[in-house]
Amino acid sequence: MVIKRYVVVVIATLMVALGIVDGARAAQHDDRDALKGIRTGKAIFDVNTGEPDKLVLYLDVIKETIQGLRKQKVRPDVIIAFRGVSVRLITTSQEDAEQGKREVFEKIRKLIAELKALGVKLEACSIATRLFEVENNTVLPEIKVVGNTFISLIGYQSMGYAVIPIM
Secondary structure, eight states, rough: OOHHHHHHHHHHHHHTTOOOOOOOOHHHHOHHHTTTTTSSEEEEEEOOOOOHHHHHHHHHHHHHHHHHHHHTOEEEEEEEEEEEEGGSSSBOOTTTTTTTHHHHHHHHHHHHHHHHHHTEEEEEEEHHHHHTOOOOBBOOEEEEEESSHHHHHHHHHHHHHHHEEOO
16 A cells, blocks of 8 residues: 555656656746736726625626736726626625525625625625615625616726626
């Protein structure tokens, strides 16, 4: 048994040494080509999903994106604009959520708070809150209700922000 384990370790070491398996290179992925000469990464994420699990996934990826920009010496300037049915997922009023979904809504709340702490600006569309019958005073406190996120998208894109749709 000890000999078998020793042989496996020796073979793995040789594979790494010969470049057959390169664990170090896999951990060193970066975005230097896209970020060449960039000091600030300006993005507005256009969120329009009604699926709580999907929103958790994307909020996690946005958080990872911010951390990745910082790691690569680029200052993130990030906005998240919630519109459409997504406004139903960013409220303090979730009494009607199924028991299994309450955990997901807690994850959403936690991620929103973490993103705000990272300096992300968060907006919700008042047209969407009206259309989807969400009371503006129930929108999570980290999120500012604005007149129209389409106008936000126009304005921020005109200021050089990349618009990243999340549907």
